[in-house]
Amino acid sequence: MGKTIAQKIFDDHRVGTPDTDVHVIRLDAVFCHEITTPPAIVDLQQRCKDRVFDPARIKVVIDHVSPAKDSKTALQGMILREWARRHGIVDFFDIGTNGVCHALFPEKGFVRPGYTVIMGDSHTCTHGAFGAFAAGVGTTDLEVGILKGVCAFRTPETIRINITGTLPDGVFAKDVILSVIGRIGVNGATNKVIEFAGLVVDAMDMEARMTLCNMAIEAGGTCGICAPDRITVDYLWPFIKDKYESPDEALAAFSKYLPDSDASYDQTIDHNVSNLTPMVTFGYKPDNVKPVSEMAGTPVDQVYIGSCTNARISDLRIAARVLAGKRISDTVRAILSPATPKVYNQALEEGLIKTFMDAGFCVTNPTCGACLGMSNGVLANGEVCAATTNRNFNGRMGKGGMVHLVSPATAAATAIAGTIANSPLYTE
Amino acid sequence: MKSFSGKALFLDRPDINTDEIIPAKYLTEISRDALAPYLLEDLKLDGFDPATDIAGKRVIITRANFGCGSSREHAPWALAANGINLVVGECFARIFRQNMFNCGMMAVELPADTIARLFSTFADLETTVQTDVDAGTITFSAEGESKIIPFTLSGFDADLVTAGGWVEYADANF
Ligand code: SF4
Numbered sequence: 001m002g003k004t005i006a007q008k009i010f011d012d013h014r015v016g017t018p019d020t021d022v023h024v025i026r027l028d029a030v031f032c033h034e035i036t037t038p039p040a041i042v043d044l045q046q047r048c049k050d051r052v053f054d055p056a057r058i059k060v061v062i063d064h065v066s067p068a069k070d071s072k073t074a075l076q077g078m079i080l081r082e083w084a085r086r087h088g089i090v091d092f093f094d095i096g097t098n099g100v101c102h103a104l105f106p107e108k109g110f111v112r113p114g115y116t117v118i119m120g121d122s123h124t125c126t127h128g129a130f131g132a133f134a135a136g137v138g139t140t141d142l143e144v145g146i147l148k149g150v151c152a153f154r155t156p157e158t159i160r161i162n163i164t165g166t167l168p169d170g171v172f173a174k175d176v177i178l179s180v181i182g183r184i185g186v187n188g189a190t191n192k193v194i195e196f197a198g199l200v201v202d203a204m205d206m207e208a209r210m211t212l213c214n215m216a217i218e219a220g221g222t223c224g225i226c227a228p229d230r231i232t233v234d235y236l237w238p239f240i241k242d243k244y245e246s247p248d249e250a251l252a253a254f255s256k257y258l259p260d261s262d263a264s265y266d267q268t269i270d271h272n273v274s275n276l277t278p279m280v281t282f283g284y285k286p287d288n289v290k291p292v293s294e295m296a297g298t299p300v301d302q303v304y305i306g307s308c309t310n311a312r313i314s315d316l317r318i319a320a321r322v323l324a325g326k327r328i329s330d331t332v333r334a335i336l337s338p339a340t341p342k343v344y345n346q347a348l349e350e351g352l353i354k355t356f357m358d359a360g361f362c363v364t365n366p367t368c369g370a371c372l373g374m375s376n377g378v379l380a381n382g383e384v385c386a387a388t389t390n391r392n393f394n395g396r397m398g399k400g401g402m403v404h405l406v407s408p409a410t411a412a413a414t415a416i417a418g419t420i421a422n423s424p425l426y427t428e
Numbered sequence: 429m430k431s432f433s434g435k436a437l438f439l440d441r442p443d444i445n446t447d448e449i450i451p452a453k454y455l456t457e458i459s460r461d462a463l464a465p466y467l468l469e470d471l472k473l474d475g476f477d478p479a480t481d482i483a484g485k486r487v488i489i490t491r492a493n494f495g496c497g498s499s500r501e502h503a504p505w506a507l508a509a510n511g512i513n514l515v516v517g518e519c520f521a522r523i524f525r526q527n528m529f530n531c532g533m534m535a536v537e538l539p540a541d542t543i544a545r546l547f548s549t550f551a552d553l554e555t556t557v558q559t560d561v562d563a564g565t566i567t568f569s570a571e572g573e574s575k576i577i578p579f580t581l582s583g584f585d586a587d588l589v590t591a592g593g594w595v596e597y598a599d600a601n602f
Contacts, residue, residue: 015602016601016602018583018584018587018601019582019583019584022584024598024602035455038458039458039459039460039505042458042459042460043460043595044595047595047596049595049599072456073456075458076456076458079458122499138499138501138523138526138527138530139501140501140527140530140531140593140594140595141530141594143595144594144595144598144599147595147598147599148598148599148602150598150602152594191522
């Protein structure tokens, strides 16, 4: 019987099977941020185990609340900063170079096909876009990852989702993943890996694939994975060009992680997107989704373009296309948080930031900020926000606030209309 | 190995979630001990008062699906900060259960009728629990009543408990 991508990666990394169905795998990278890592650091110190398995394979960022907003968040940053210095962790991204972890680390070339990655953050699944196994974990698992470079997982059962058909103009990866979650539900992939495949995925650039994999967790998935291909190689080429003679050689090496044609899947779903329209969530669960047209006219107080789901340069370009020469509605406040300094800079160079500001957007530094309701755009009780983020849980962006998840195009159109609206990029 | 014995606290309700065990507003605390005063602060259970009912208790006996909801590992930490390392119930939410064993603590599952008998016999008495991990028994005793209940752990779970958690186990084995 053939193997899935995750099974092949596990076979490559297994260092022990302490029980039936428990696989201890070697980690290629451990990512850390300032919310979940400090408790692990403090615990390691208390155990007199203040060590790291390999400073070169630990990548650290302060991103969730940056700059710090109060004494507690300042302390979180301080603990992380001192720990990184103490252990000679070179890849540490502080104010000035920091950005949202799941956008920043891929941009630095830290994820490669076949890699195993953990982080104390549920959206670590984003990095599966590179053909890696990347999973969010709890603090003790993170602690062991930091100390020993290993993590234990159950056998990775895989759901294959073939995205078929042709994606209509004005419909984006965000709409695709919202429709998938709407179809399989918030528990549809619990404890499973989702392999995203099909011609639509093959045609997506890496940024779109990251958007897709980012929300695998919203269906309960441990990781979302896309098979590595020429697009993956081209994205990574600046980082791997010393290792391989040519992109073709890299591609041949990575093809080791393609799924076998007779791989055994827990479930296979064909998801045709030819008739897909822009989607929006309407409740407090990410599987409450419907077409934007059915929600059109719903007033919003705030529009937020940011987060690890949709604040990369391609997202900003699309939103700016919708905003060009327009003003946002008087009844709305709109915030743009570019995901990383590189995205911010590129948007400046391309004139996109001017477009956003001329339209009336407030532009913040790169940070998670409002996505988790901690800073930079927290909602008041009863307020409504259209956001390009990934979670619409009750109170996620502020106690008593309501979040509608949308694509950057829909967010921009909604900012102009003041109510949920389809973008002109989409014609029914 | 941690201690799994001492006075029992009976929580007679299924589906006690991690928000009830430790509310989200305390997640910015960095030290695990700082969570101690807030354990079960928001538990919705008639007659339960965290201010008076938790002190001195070392073992929780509860119904089904304890630890459901958010995956926060702060839930077992808040228990441990109060000296509680053992929860006995019909079944547990998956992540909570793994977090417990990862911390070298135990979430022991017993059949529903056994749990029901424990509640009817002991819930209203001053009950003491004596756990023998090697023998796989938990002895409940109160005012002349005594019951020895056998339990089993998977090999990996037992190894984590013996080692004192996943950190110690992994450091010794990998
Ligand atoms: S942007 Fe939001 S979802 Fe992404 S890592 Fe930050 S807080 Fe989490």
